[in-house]
Amino acid sequence: MECHVYYEGDDDPKKCTARRLEKFDRAILHRSMGGVPYGVVLNPHAEQALSPADKTDALDTLVALDCSWESAEEAAFSMNGIHRALPFLVAANPVNYGRPFRLTTAEALAAALCIFDEQEAASDLLEPFRWGETFLTLNEEPLRRYAECADSSEVVAVQDEYLADE
């Protein structure tokens, strides 16, 4: 799958994972909304959880929005596409280590690839980050279980088990 990022540019450039993805040719960055292709948009405000059912031959594009969490309100996700939230997963990046749902752009794209059963692509995408492998190890079980689900309602049922343990 192709990974695209709409780059808002309002976060600390030194910590920005989208810029690093671009530098290492792991994602295509767009500085204007007009250039963002139609795809599966990773949107934490979306009503439906991402599931393997969202992967189709006709839609092989993932889109994330890279901005600060302060400006990542619902209205910021105005790109065209199928909007999906990621289910319960914990961050491995140093800023939000161990925190559920608050993933970096790189972690979010890698998680979506895993749910779409593209583990090798996920490892490759995270390769430029020293904590990248930790993200996959930390979330190994939920990612495997989400990838085995048929649809969004099954993903939510699995997620509920993890939320009950929180």
Ligand SMILES: C[S@@+](CC[C@H](N)C(=O)[O-])C[C@H]1O[C@@H](n2cnc3c(N)ncnc32)[C@H](O)[C@@H]1O
């Ligand atoms: C708000 S930005 C913060 C990016 C951070 N500045 C960085 O350097 O990676 C993170 C993006 O990853 C995606 N994302 C993160 N957590 C998510 C979740 N729980 N569900 C869906 N998308 C998520 C969204 O596209 C979100 O806008």
